[in-house]
Amino acid sequence: MPDPASPPVRPDHSAILDIVTPRSRVLDLGCGDGDLLRALREQKGIDGRGIDRDDRAVIACIGKGVPVYHGTILEGLSLYGDGEFDFVILSQTLQQTIEPDRVIADMLRVGRRGIVTFPNFGRWSLRIRFLLTGRLPSLHGGPWRWYETPDILRLSIADFRAYCARKGIAIIESRFLSPSGRCVPRFWANARASTGAFVIARRPG
Amino acid sequence: MIPRDSVGLVRTLEFRLAEPADGLPLDSGGKLSPVTLAYETYGTLSPEKDNAVLICHALSGSAHAAGYHSPDDAKPGWWETAIGPGKAFDTDTYFVICSNVIGGCSGSTGPGSIDPATGKPYGMRFPPVTIGDTVRAQKRLLDHLGIPRLLSVSGGSMGGMQVLEWMMAFPDSVASGIPIATTARLSAQGIAFDAVGREAIMTDPGWKGGDYYGDRGPASGLAIARMIGHITYLSDEAMHRKFGRRRRNGLANESALAKEFEVEGYLEQRGASFINRFDANSYLYITKAIDCYDPAQEHGSLVKAFARGKAKVLVISFSSDWLFPTYHSKEIVRALKANGIDCSFCEIQTSHGHDAFLLECPEQTELIRGFLRRVRREARA
16 A cells, blocks of 8 residues: 555644754654654654554554554653653643653653644633633634543643743743744744744753 | 465475484574474565565464465465465565474474484474574574575564564574564463463373374364363453354253353364364474573563664554463563664554454554565665
8 A cells, every 4th residue: 555645744743843853863752643753754864753542543653664652652651761862742742641740751851852832722712712602612623522622631832831940841942833834923922822832851950 | 266365376395404413403402303394485585585574373383374285275374364465464575484383293393203213203202392493493494595684574472482582593684573462471371271281181091191193192182272272362252252152053952061052162173173283292392382482581681682683673462362461562562672672562452362463454464564664665775
């Protein structure tokens, strides 16, 4: 079977493709079908690994030649030693994790840098919808309702910044994206961006 | 009629790999000679000799992994679902080799072979053999076939143990490995089932200390061993779906202890067909080789055992396999990862139990196909 045609690149994927340095070692947590790792391999020559808990996703990854571990993120992370990767990625996965604090701590153990992207729950449109209707908007404007969405956490760019400050995590770089993938200026990003993308690292010492 | 997607008519070949002057060194000490290894091949070896895939069989398997020995054969080789044109191990692309194990009874040297010292079958005088012995014999076969490096080595159950052993013993001779539904050391539960099977054989009066050749032999003991084995290869759900509590026709009124349930009939039939094709002493030797396989003990730990490994690996397990449960596969993955080895892992959701790897399994096909394609691409780059 030939490889299926590449779908349009997800906005946060283009940001990650831009951030990751060529020929680095990359681990993608919740890698799904492996599209990001394949794009990174083809465009940046990286040596990539994935972790996903869904067997269909794992089979799709291996079909694309992407090495992957079938299991939970924390279990998969435990297989790796300290600093084994240049980048560990949580691309639109953080909001689906049960223990985000442990996941972030362990991703910064096995990777020198973490790249975290997530839907920003602080943006105006969502705030207004909640204010007016009193009902939680879905994160992606998608069809999922609160009782069926895989997105079990809701956080804003401001929440994530506060978390990093509290945990002593350095934010090396931050990017803010509009729904179409365009960069949003830093000013009032928490109110204007639909996606936040952060490069983080443990503070030395 | 032979199906189109089969490798077609094949025959088992024999390779004499050890003459008295050049015996096969055994893990138990000493050397064995002469040694014959039965094998089959499918597909064509590329001029670069870079498309060879070795298939290793499980306890009751043989070199006959695919195709038919004659047009009237009722059954094809044991892994017909996976080997052939367009299948997981695509014989249009790969040169597939399957060899019998040492100690077997399907053309290779085993306890039923003639002991040159006595002119009679070895019986229990056959030396203990190990997974490592078989892999060393297979290496001689590949040298004979002129294949310096395998693109991949794969097998399920005991075949998976051989895959692990290949990566440990001959790291420079394998580009990749696909161990399926296997373990790096059998659990106490697994050993227990094998022990009951061996006990059934050795307590059969027909066994006669292993010197039964020419007689009927321990037929009922071997059949019982096989029946026990079959229970462990299925799962609760698979058995329920296959047989439920259904009864066989016409047996209800026969006697209080008639084998009235369908599952009883199935096991009886499996046992009966096994005694026609398998040697009881081989069953003893091979199950013992499985039970004793323990590279972690041999090397100090499983992590150390893979220290020289460099093959890329795809580990596959099945969710309902309780004989070789998923956590065994995960231990293998953990040890490989600790050595920085490029290793993928997938647990396939299925109710078919341990035997799932032998059945038609689209997920397994997709995994193997994708993995081999990548390994080939990277080996050529």
